[in-house]
Amino acid sequence: MxxxxxxxxxxxxxxxxxxxxxxxxxxxxxxxxxxxxxxxxxxxxxxxxxxxxxxxxxxxxxxxxxxxxxxxxxxxxxxxxxxxxGGHGLFNAEGDDWRRLRRSAVPGLSVASLRDAFATMVRSTGRLRDQWKTGRPDERVEVLDDLMRYTLEVIGSLTLGHDLDAVRRPQEDGLHQRLPLIASTVVRRMYSPLPYWRLFRLPADRRTDSALAEAGELIAERYADARQRMSASEAPTCYLDSLVKDSLDGGEPLMERDAVGAVVNMLVAGEDNTAAQVAWAMYHLASYPEVQAKVRAKTADVLGDQPFPADAASLARLSYVEAVAKETTRVSPxxxxxxxxxxxxxxxxxxxxxxxxxxxxxxxxxxDDGTEPGQFRPERHLPGAAPVPASRQFGGGPRLCPGRNLALIESMLLIAMVCHNFTIELDTSRGPVGERVTLSVFPTNLGVRLRPHRS
Ligand code: HEM
Known part of the structure; x- marks a missing residue:
């Protein structure tokens, strides 16, 4: 053999x-x-x-x-x-530990629960639209930063039941600015030939330590609150609640540090990939104005005067927007x-x-499906088109990404919102768009101009 x-x-x-x-x-x-x-x-x-x-x-x-x-x-x-x-959680757990963490995570991320959580996503989408509306039409918008704050705000609500209010505070210092450092620190250490961080800290390690300490404080506060509410037999409303409830119902004991790890793990998993995905969608929409125009025609039909889809039923009618999200994942996984x-x-x-x-x-x-991605053509995902190779972008088997439905809803909401309210143009004044991989592949140097076309 x-x-x-x-x-x-x-x-x-x-x-x-x-x-x-x-x-x-x-x-x-x-x-x-x-x-x-x-x-x-x-x-x-x-x-x-x-x-x-x-x-x-x-x-x-x-x-x-x-x-x-x-x-x-x-x-x-x-x-x-x-x-x-200190970020042990669902993504890297194994065996029974993984089964327990998965059991607490999956119900809150099901399609039915996400329908209930829709209002949270609508609130964040509205905040992002308002922020983009206040900018000058010829101003360069660093969309990736904005999208990172959006996905963090959404996953923060679903995981902690807490409004991090990250979208409206682009300049302000806070957890929302520092949390993205965790993924790059994981990758830097993963490929480091020596565990240097055990001997000394680089500035990036120190910033990561402070992000983790700040996240730890917030999560510890929420954990104490969740213990009180779950002990009083309240129904769980977020991932942390479900973890606490599972342990109170006779599962494994959940110490404060376990809760911090599990939540940090989920925040990182929920933030990076989706922000990268939507940033790539913005890049493709700006590069293919005919696709952008088609999305706009569809959102005008379905949404009319609404600024963005306000309920799951309107979103479900936007099949072309779904096709744009899927094509983005195919071309730019x-x-x-x-x-x-x-x-x-x-x-x-x-x-x-x-x-x-x-x-x-x-x-x-x-x-990736191993073929040259070729042209960005969302039509290939519409009913009646020739079948595309099965997507493995969310993994597969028992550990298939539990956040895939959430990611799709966030992507669709944002693609619909941006095309319905703005014309997106690429700003290449600082050079071409590149890419960089940490735990996700992000576009680099992606700046766009957002020209409002509705009041
Ligand atoms: C476009 C966005 C996303 C992509 C492309 C993506 C992709 C993936 C992939 C490839 C895996 C590994 C699956 C496997 O091992 O079979 C994974 C796992 C995971 N994802 Fe996602 N993901 C996305 C969004 C999200 C979101 C929004 C969340 C938050 C709820 C999330 C949470 C997780 C978790 C916790 C795992 C580990 C699951 C386990 O090992 O049981 N992901 N994701």
């Missing part, structure tokens, strides 16, 4: 392997795609002394995603970095790979054979 050592390997450095090439430029996914073209759908890279399998083979990806939490798990080195930061690890000795399909994979081997699963 072939082993990982038999897989083709791009040229790398003697001791450091492919780590430096992957870290270069902050666009690891592009390097992995480039190597895929040269070395085929399954190849290996060396990360220090260990080899990792990189694969786009859908049979391998589906098997690895499905066989959790038993045979495969999230890569231990990623999980350890998150734990050391915010989460282009998942890093997994074999929890035991096993084998995965390899053409007509099987590939032996030893316990501890890292597998990097490339989630």
């Amino acid at each position: 072939p082993t990982v050592a038999d897989l083709p390997e791009p040229p790398g450095l003697p001791v450091l392997g492919h780590g430096p090439a992957l870290a270069r430029g902050g666009t690891m996914h592009r390097t992995l795609y480039r190597w895929r073209k040269q070395f085929g759908s399954t190849y290996r890279v060396r990360l220090g002394p260990a080899s990792a399998v990189v694969t786009s083979a859908t049979d391998v990806i589906d098997m690895v995603l499905r066989e959790r939490p038993g045979t495969f798990r999230r890569a231990g080195y990623l999980s350890d970095v998150i734990d050391e930061l 915010p989460s282009p790979y998942i890093i997994m690890e074999a929890a035991e000795d096993t084998a995965v399909p390899h053409g007509t054979e099987s590939l032996r994979v030893d316990a501890g081997t890292v597998l990097i699963l490339l989630l």
